[in-house]
Amino acid sequence: MDVSFDPAGNSRTYGEACVNSLDTHMAELAVVKKPDIRDFQDKVLAVVKFPFEGYLKAACDGDPWPDVQLRMNYEKLMGLGSKTIQDMFTPRAQARFRRHLGFEQSLPEGIEYVLDFTPPSEGPELADLTAALWLPRVVKLWFLAGQYIPDPIVADGIGVQNRPLADKAVGGILTLGHDDVCKGVGCIANYADWQARPLGELPGIVENPVGTRHFPPWRDVEDYCPIRHRAAIVRVLNAINGESLLLNSAVRMWTVAQVAISLEIPQVVVDPVTQWLVAPPNTKFIEICPERAYQLARALKIPSVLTTSFKILVNELAVDYASSRPVTRPPPLTWAQRRRDDYGDHPSDPIEYASRALAERMQQALQLLRSEDFFTRLADPINQWECLRAYGTVIEVLSPDTPLRVVYNDLVKGLVSSFSDLIESALYPESLEQKSIKNPTAMLEAQRDHYVSEAGRQPLFSLYSRLTDHQKLLTPFFWDRLSRFPERRGFTLSHYDGTTLRILAENFNVELTYALRDPEGIADLTEREFVTAMRLVSCATTNRDNVVAALAEFNIDHFYHEFCASVKSFCAQYRPSHNYGNEEHDNPIPLYLSDHLLLSLSEKEMNYLPIWANGLDDGSGGVFQEPVPPAEMGPSEPGPGYHTGYTIPTGTAMTETDPDGGATDNRTVSGVQRYDDVVSTIAPSDLGVGDLRIASSTASASLISGGGGGGKSRTDDWVSATAGRSVDVQHSGTETSTATTSKTTGRSSLATPSEGAFTAGDEEDRMYADARYAQPAAHQAQGQAIEQYVHEVDGESREGGSKKSAGGDSEDDGELVWDSDEMEVDLGLDDEDDDGSSTLDGFEEVDAEVR
Secondary structure: OOOOOOOOOOOOHHHHHHHHHHHHHHHHHHHHHOOOOOOOOOOEEEEEOOOOOOHHHEOOOOOEOOOEEEEEOHHHHHOOOOHHHHHOOOHHHHHHHHHHHOOOOOOOOOOOEEEEOOOOOOOHHHHHHHHHHOOOHHHHHHHHHHOOOOOHHHHOEOOEOOOOOOOOOOOHHHHOOOOOOOOOOOHHHOHHHHOOOOOOOOOOOOOOOOOOOOOOHHHOOOOOOHHHHHHHHHHHHHHHOOOOOOOOOHHHHHHHHHHHHHOOOHHHOHHHHHHHHHOOOOOHHHHHOHHHHHHHHHHHOOHHHHHHHHHHHHHHHHHHHOOOOOOOOOOOEOOOOOEOOOOOOOOOOHHHHHHHHHHHHHHHHHHHHOOOOOOOOOOOOOHHHHHHHHHHHHHOOOOOOOHHHHHHHHHHHHHHHHHHHHHHHHHOOOOOOOOOOOOHHHHHHHHHOOOOOOOOOOOHHHHHHOOOHHHHOOOHHHHHHHOOOOOHHHHHOOEEOOEEHHHHHHHHHHHHHHHHHOHHHHOOOOHHHHHHHHHOOOOOOOOHHHHHHHOOOOOHHHHHHHHHHHHHHHHHOOOOOOOOOEHHHOEOOOOOOOOOOOOOOOHHHHOOOEHHHOOOEOOOOHHHOOOOOOOOOOEOOOOOOEOOOOOOOOOOOOOOEOOOOOEOOOOEEOOEEOOOOOOEEEEEOOOOOOEEEEEOHHHHHHHHHOOOOOOOOHHHHHHHHOOOOOHHHHOOOOOOOHHHHHHOOOOOOOOOOOOOOOOOOOHHHHHHHHHHHOOOOOOOOHHHHHHHHHHHHHHHHHHOOOOEOHHHOEOOOOOOOOOHHHHOOOOOOOOOOOOOOOOOOOHHHHHHHHO
């Protein structure tokens, strides 16, 4: 048998792998059809019944699937922690299983429990299982990964000499396994359909092109198969018994994983599924279909797979969000034409949150790169630039036509302009060239050959050219090119306004030396200003001659080297050295097809991952919310209500009264803008309650009409006295009625104010109100204050308000009198008029006012 498909000339490499995978497939099939009963002491009998639908539903051995029975250990099943399995041991479930399986009279010898794992034949449970076991598109096609031999150029990569196995087909033992229902008679006899194809014979891991077929019909499996479903259940049960679990195809891997998830025993299959996903070069599955890898990794809690697929999905979606047009839903293809899939529904989508955060971070990076003070804001300072800017603090005081200032401005603008040219060159390259890659365009296209079909395919560079500047920062090409600088000579000879940077630097040095030696050159500066300026450049002497001798000239060559190092360090935080799997670069899974992606997510973006994947999402949803604003005054009540500080209405329409008796012009005093004839304020709520309208014609009129002495207006008193005293604003937006306000004033001498009024009538009333609405003291509990008001209101309700004298004055002039008799709480159990709507009479009003 001629199997020489290896381009290197290894004639038996793929043939032996094919034979081995086929032999293993047939041996495992025999074990699944008839499990080996090793321990007859096990007292649980598990049964899986297969539908009999004739010869076409047979396996690769030509025989139909029989019903499967196997013994299992009771303690081991209960120890799995699955509620689904534990419920199967209840008496009611046991009676149902015995009736369905024909064991109503007696059980087999040594058996105490019987479990029927056969899937239901109808009903909502079957619909849910069918949806979970429905094969994704890439899963059905993945057998082609065992036959597709990539272009050898994909072994080249950024930062590495060679990526092992990148140019090899995935091993047949992982991908070439056949489905549990064989559609082709004698499929195992034709070895040619199981082996890797010669280079260029397959178009990739893609569907059959229109009018052609590049894989045999018996490889076209059904989306859902009841026999495949039952065979997967048997394999999971065997794994519980300690048998090895062979995952020799993506179809089997997906089905077994979903069965384990449905039975609530994912721990049984975590290790085999993880090994299948991370075995190189089968990691290409994560890159070609990261959605399904993410879905599996999240359900089975596989941190490495979840992190890798998360980075890929976030970067691709961030490019869409950085588009100049709004994105309501992601397009079916990514910018590199990878076909998207579904990764499931989540209450808070971490991929969407992280992608928006990544897009925002790159937008800020673009603004920083294009800002004039970019050199100053670099983390690694450029000493020559700092020295030049220190000179500028002195030079910019000179008149604009001073020669020193002219050449200084030209030099600064020339340096900034040269960096701007580098940015534009990185944004609009002539090709997608990368370091250490002989033919980067060919390599990138060879990577896309894996998953992009020829129909509708466009060159990657053409797609890149259509991206916005913001989107280009979300690719590695921009950062790779920006971190590469022209040679020193080329940089210093670059032009600004017709003059090279080297000439601009020399002109500046000449004028600087001349100006410092000539006292008239800096005649506009005093001696004190001169000394202060020189200290900024680390020269503390007051002698002008010594200053001139000690000052260092601006060195364009030194600037170039410092500039290169600093910008490279800046680029490194956005673009790692390479995407190849390496523990040092926080990406342990080797990647072969993702050189067009920027996978360097920040800590903030990675925080949206679950805690078990080194994120901060603990299931409470807090990581998806904005931080709680500073609560300077602490909680306002039990629950999520917080005082965020004093609420001073902004944009308030008021008129300040002039000390001389006349109204002043419209102006802003103490942060409050005042206008005539407006008596209401709108205070925005920081708790999301909405606009709170607080109106009082009486109080506002008294403020507007009052004239203060000593140059201080009543309006200023109003601002200071009422800060933070609005119950409506502070206490979760509770609306207080006029009746409630009047009732809860208790023993105060306050006259009944207008609804929502901020102030009282005189200074004494304001002092009482300040004390009333203040927070409890450090030694006083909040409950004591509430209890005090409950006592007051309860006394009024029982005595009909008899404690108030005519005119509204209190008998004890506002002093609080505690009486043990009045401390009793009347629950109103014997009150005939009580309708049962309230258990504490009068407490609702107190709660609305005091909370």
